[in-house]
Amino acid sequence: MVQIIQKVNLQDAISHLMHLAPNKKNLLITGATVVDAYSEYQADVLVEDGTIKQIGDIDANSPVEIINASALYLTPGLIDCHVHLILNGSPNIVDYVQTKSDSELTAIATANAIRTLQNGVTTVRDMGGKNFIELKVRDAVNSSAIPGPRILASGKMITSIGGHVRYIGREAHGAEDCRRAVREQIENGADFIKVMATGGLLTEDVEHEGIELTAEELAAAVDEAKKYEMKSAAHAHGLAGIKNAINAGVDSIEHGSFANKEAVERMTASGIFWIPTLKSLRDILDDDIGSNLSKDCRQRARSSLNAVRKALKYCTKNTKIACGTDAGTPYNYHGENSIELELLVEYGLDTHQAFESATTTAANLLGLGSRIGLVREGYDADLLLLRKNPLDDIRSFRKSLVEVIRSGSPLLKNKIY
Ligand SMILES: [Zn+2]
Structure with missing residues (x-):
């Protein structure tokens, strides 16, 4: 049989690739109701070179792509602080992580990044990967080789010898080795540092509430990160680990399940961000989808969820709760990120606080509050365009998303995917 090999027209290939690149044409969004954490008003919004150039009553006087959004709500893109x-x-x-090759994981991470963006999340904080694959995906997005959300990544999770996530993390022992581990992540291009203060739900041979890196090790890692002006995030379920992380001066506590009143008050007083990752726990406990997991894992999820429900009651308006899903964990799929906002409301935040958790609060955690x-x-x-005001119904991000604009490019309208 003669096989006909299709000749690839180089020009077609290049123009196809260019199609993936951010749209550099100016964009005018007319008549939208602008909704962000601080205000709500009707205006036109002019975008130039990926930046919001002007907001007000604007006439298009130069070549510009126009979106008539008079019946729509324009919000900031969502930020997921834990994926x-x-x-x-x-x-x-x-x-999964031990049997998949790096090439397979790169393809999967790329697809996950695209799916995340398609669903309205324009920035993510990646909280730990394997062999720095996710940093390469970040770089590919930054160079417009692939579409995706803005990605900030921690590189390898720093854990104790034999500890939680050791199969992909960087095992460290002693303060000096923790400092070395921090420098390794920075050398490989990490944007911030992730340390494991306690065990976790998914490493069954370690106690999920138990201490992993010691107080001294955490303090050394955080101190080393600060030397390089890097932020630190601590994974912590149990109370002792949460306290160690607070004492070490981390910027954020991930999960924080068993925080007591005093711990929440200390987080609030010292401005430490808290990412409760409710969706990861709920998906494990969902009878329809999570029942393939071990009894032990589900029991850990149940006790953590009960504890975090209690801990959230200690929050005040000044507690900095940032939205994070832990997307990628069992049955917790990328692209479903905005469900975390619905859960935060279900667990006691008001709609405005939930909205802030994925916009202004999250941006401040990332150090990007002015961008x-x-x-x-x-x-x-x-930016996002929605049919319903998310401050009236937070499910709007999931149910009435019309358009995702990333760096000034309307992605869905132009069928970038
Ligand atoms: Zn995680």
Whole structure:
């Protein structure tokens, strides 16, 4: 049989690739109701070179792509402060990361990044991957080789010898080795540092509430990160680990399940961000989808969820709760990120606080509060158009998303995917 090999026209290939690149044409969004954490008003919004150039009553006087949004709500793109791009929701994470090749994980992480963006999340903080794959995906997005959300990534999770996530993390022992581990992540291009203060739900041979890195090790890692002006995030379920992380001066506590009143008050007083990752726990406990997991894992999820429900009651308006899903963990799929906002409301936050958790609060945690998280002149044009006001119904991000604009490019309208 004669096989006909299709000749690839180089020009076609290049133009196809260019199609993936951010749209550099100016964009005028007319008549939208602008909704961000601080204000709500009707205006036109002009975007130039990926930045919000002007907000007001604007006439298009130069070539510009126009979106008539008079019946729509314009919000900042969502920020998810806790995802794992290389993970795909598989129930057996240990097997999954040990058997998938780096090439497979790169393809999966790329697809997950695209799916995340398609669903309205324009920035993610990747909280730990394998072999720095997710940093390469970040770089590919930054160079416009692939579409995706803005990605900040921690590189390898720093854990104790034999500790939680050791199969992909960087095992460290002693303060000096923790400092070395921090420098390794920075050398490989990490944007911030992730340390494991306690065990976790998915490493069954360690106690999920038990201490992993010691107080001294955490303090050394955080101190080393600060030397390089890097932020630190601590994974912590149990109370002792949460306290150690607070004492070490981390910028954020991930999960924080068993925080007591005093711990929440200390987080609030010292401005430490808290990412409760409710969706990861709920998906494990969902009878329809999580029942393939071990009894032990589900029991850990149940006790953590009961504890975090209690802990959230100690929050005040000044507690900095940031939205994070832990997307990629069992049955917790990328692209479903905005469900976390619905859960935060279900667990006691008001709609406005939930909205802030994925916009202004999250942007501040990332150190990007003057660039993203608000619809303001001079801010990056990472925007969403919705049919319903999310402050009336937070499910709007999931149920009535019409358009995702990333760096000034309307992705769905132009069928970038
Ligand atoms: Zn995580």
